[in-house]
Amino acid sequence: MKTSRSTIFGGALTLCASLIFVAAAHAQTDPLPSWNEGPAKQAIRDFVRVTTDKANLRYVPPPQRIATFDQDGTLWVEQPLYTQVAFAIDRVKALAPKHPEWKTRQPFKAILTGNRESLAGFSIQDFERVVAETHSGITIEEFHTVVKAWLATAKHPRFKRPYTELIYRPMLEVMRYLRVNGYKTYIVTGGGQEFVRVYAETVYGVPPEQVIGSAGKTKYEYSPAGKPVLVKLPEALLIDDQGGKPEGINLIIGRRPSAAFGNSTGDRQMLEYTGTGDGVRLMMLVLHDDAPREYAYGPARGLPDSKVGVFSQALFDEATKKGWTVISMKNDWKNIFAWEE
Amino acid sequence: MKTSRSTIFGGALTLCASLIFVAAAHAQTDPLPSWNEGPAKQAIRDFVRVTTDKANLRYVPPPQRIATFDQDGTLWVEQPLYTQVAFAIDRVKALAPKHPEWKTRQPFKAILTGNRESLAGFSIQDFERVVAETHSGITIEEFHTVVKAWLATAKHPRFKRPYTELIYRPMLEVMRYLRVNGYKTYIVTGGGQEFVRVYAETVYGVPPEQVIGSAGKTKYEYSPAGKPVLVKLPEALLIDDQGGKPEGINLIIGRRPSAAFGNSTGDRQMLEYTGTGDGVRLMMLVLHDDAPREYAYGPARGLPDSKVGVFSQALFDEATKKGWTVISMKNDWKNIFAWEE
Numbered sequence: 305m306k307t308s309r310s311t312i313f314g315g316a317l318t319l320c321a322s323l324i325f326v327a328a329a330h331a332q333t334d335p336l337p338s339w340n341e342g343p344a345k346q347a348i349r350d351f352v353r354v355t356t357d358k359a360n361l362r363y364v365p366p367p368q369r370i371a372t373f374d375q376d377g378t379l380w381v382e383q384p385l386y387t388q389v390a391f392a393i394d395r396v397k398a399l400a401p402k403h404p405e406w407k408t409r410q411p412f413k414a415i416l417t418g419n420r421e422s423l424a425g426f427s428i429q430d431f432e433r434v435v436a437e438t439h440s441g442i443t444i445e446e447f448h449t450v451v452k453a454w455l456a457t458a459k460h461p462r463f464k465r466p467y468t469e470l471i472y473r474p475m476l477e478v479m480r481y482l483r484v485n486g487y488k489t490y491i492v493t494g495g496g497q498e499f500v501r502v503y504a505e506t507v508y509g510v511p512p513e514q515v516i517g518s519a520g521k522t523k524y525e526y527s528p529a530g531k532p533v534l535v536k537l538p539e540a541l542l543i544d545d546q547g548g549k550p551e552g553i554n555l556i557i558g559r560r561p562s563a564a565f566g567n568s569t570g571d572r573q574m575l576e577y578t579g580t581g582d583g584v585r586l587m588m589l590v591l592h593d594d595a596p597r598e599y600a601y602g603p604a605r606g607l608p609d610s611k612v613g614v615f616s617q618a619l620f621d622e623a624t625k626k627g628w629t630v631i632s633m634k635n636d637w638k639n640i641f642a643w644e645e
Numbered sequence: 646m647k648t649s650r651s652t653i654f655g656g657a658l659t660l661c662a663s664l665i666f667v668a669a670a671h672a673q674t675d676p677l678p679s680w681n682e683g684p685a686k687q688a689i690r691d692f693v694r695v696t697t698d699k700a701n702l703r704y705v706p707p708p709q710r711i712a713t714f715d716q717d718g719t720l721w722v723e724q725p726l727y728t729q730v731a732f733a734i735d736r737v738k739a740l741a742p743k744h745p746e747w748k749t750r751q752p753f754k755a756i757l758t759g760n761r762e763s764l765a766g767f768s769i770q771d772f773e774r775v776v777a778e779t780h781s782g783i784t785i786e787e788f789h790t791v792v793k794a795w796l797a798t799a800k801h802p803r804f805k806r807p808y809t810e811l812i813y814r815p816m817l818e819v820m821r822y823l824r825v826n827g828y829k830t831y832i833v834t835g836g837g838q839e840f841v842r843v844y845a846e847t848v849y850g851v852p853p854e855q856v857i858g859s860a861g862k863t864k865y866e867y868s869p870a871g872k873p874v875l876v877k878l879p880e881a882l883l884i885d886d887q888g889g890k891p892e893g894i895n896l897i898i899g900r901r902p903s904a905a906f907g908n909s910t911g912d913r914q915m916l917e918y919t920g921t922g923d924g925v926r927l928m929m930l931v932l933h934d935d936a937p938r939e940y941a942y943g944p945a946r947g948l949p950d951s952k953v954g955v956f957s958q959a960l961f962d963e964a965t966k967k968g969w970t971v972i973s974m975k976n977d978w979k980n981i982f983a984w985e986e
Contacts (some may be wrong), residue, residue, distance in 0.1 A: 310840035359662075367852055444895060472967055501899050511708055512827075513854075522895055524888035524914055532917050534895050541882065541896070554785060554863055554875050555882070556897055558842050558853030573865055583883030 324429070337480040337638070338474040344588070344636040347629045348478060351586040352485050355562060363585040364562055366486040367600045370576060371563040373479065375493035375500060377589050377613035379508065381460065381470040383599040385423070386612060388495045389431060390467075391454050393423065395438040435496065436538040440520060443533040444498060451502040467506050467641070474637045479508060488623070491503060492553060493517040494545035494570055496535070516552045518544045548600075549574035562586065568613040575628055589629035592613060594634040649725070678979070679815040685929065685977040688970045689819060693826050696903060703925040705903055707827040712904040713891055713894060713915060714820065716762040716841060718954035719773035719908045719931050720849065722731060722801065724809040724940040729836045730772060731808075732795050734764065736779040776837065776878040781861060784874040786837060792843040794986040806984070809848050815978045820849060823904070831902075833894060835864065835911055837878070837884035838956040857893045859885045876967070890915035909954040928969035932956060935975040
């Protein structure tokens, strides 16, 4: 009986494989319709073709197909402030009545009295202090609820839309194209892991276990009602930026990515780490050179300076030298947002 | 054209689904052949049936199907010493010529002069010190090489076989059965994450990104030849035991498991955390009550006391009260190791 069972099963599978092949061939269309033809689009297509072709020496077996994406400035808008900074600012305002001491303590005082633009000069340390104090002392679930409520109402100052609509459509296409070809797509962000997990599955199709970000410690304890809960502590566990990106990738994935996408000096080490692996690798950097449709900042290539998402000339030169592909938002992207059409 | 393409594709998929269904029905055999009929085997089957049946109110959508497994004593033998302790002891001996100070410093002195059995009384702190000093100062890749070489030659003192052959066959069947039913299987171990990643894919079919364990910090830096490397530091990042298990699960997965398997008090919080979720959950504990075939230790149910993998009477009582299933190695497992047949 065993033999005949597996024969039936094997026959069905072969037939299915053929049918799916035929159907897929018919369904073939451009997987990257928001991209103009050019070296960036070509680099993505070549990478997928080579690494998924079993006959190619540089074939990558499916379990090793890992692609990592920075978030701020790579998958969504990061100007004039990182979205999570906007959230933290609103959180300080919401929590202020319970924290009278903030009125006289920096950087809280600046947030409570100033306007958003004056806060662009915040140092990383200022921001970490604000996040530590405003994102802790509650359970993971309570934090998710707070973020969800904020995302439902907060709007971007220029585009007047929810932040989760400010996703770059060309990048969503790349993520989908890679997934269809067996790649696991990870977000590797300097932003908060728990913050991004709230919307990553809905917005990017990236499940919580594929979100790597800056993370605080948690403590397993019991609520007054005796229910076990994970409480967010005000101490950092991982700062997922610069060298912290490869460290975070090793902690959570334990494999070197085959492809990595970023847009700023904070992504340099992730691209370098990715590129040091054997075989063919894809490293790409988004250059924001499109003020009319989005923003223009560098200072690479003489673009205006920025305090957020710096793309230095040194990074541009390194990309050129190492064969990393720079994506020009202006030239490579046919459209930027889903709602533009 | 678009409509006709999707019609062809849709038709092919429907036909495939039907063929696979028919073939699978024919291929139906016992997925748990190493398990005797009884409440434990029944609990596993019921859980899979209920959570994968779309018509059932307690259906679990595939992305949420997460099952976590402790390793030592749950997936493989942990007596007379945790395997990684045996590795660390051999590592101390191998590195001793470079560390003359160890001859007079505890716990290193005890390792260098004593026999393995006398070391069973090591405290967790002793073990952490040994791991910190012997598992650090090298790159992740170098560490993997050292572990691989050790696993290739080291043998278990009683079974005289490589440690990677001391895997419980019934548990491999459970992991496979869950995976076939859309569950992602994770290892959640108090042992070292990098240690377990070396063999988890080959031995358990669990890829590195699904291994959660105690983890040390790493530092992204450059080798003398200028190659970027991740160096293991002697500081702990996560102690993945007791409350650290839910904390590690949240850090790496970001979802509450639907099923959790353990065998000792170190797994209590993981089972409790799993059980606190909505819907149907499966919590199981392996009781080592089979001295002739493996080991017998508790002290639950009057079994001999143990310094490794304690299963207390309090844990047994909690399991009974909360409906967690205790697996009796003696009664529930038809065979224990793959090589027994």
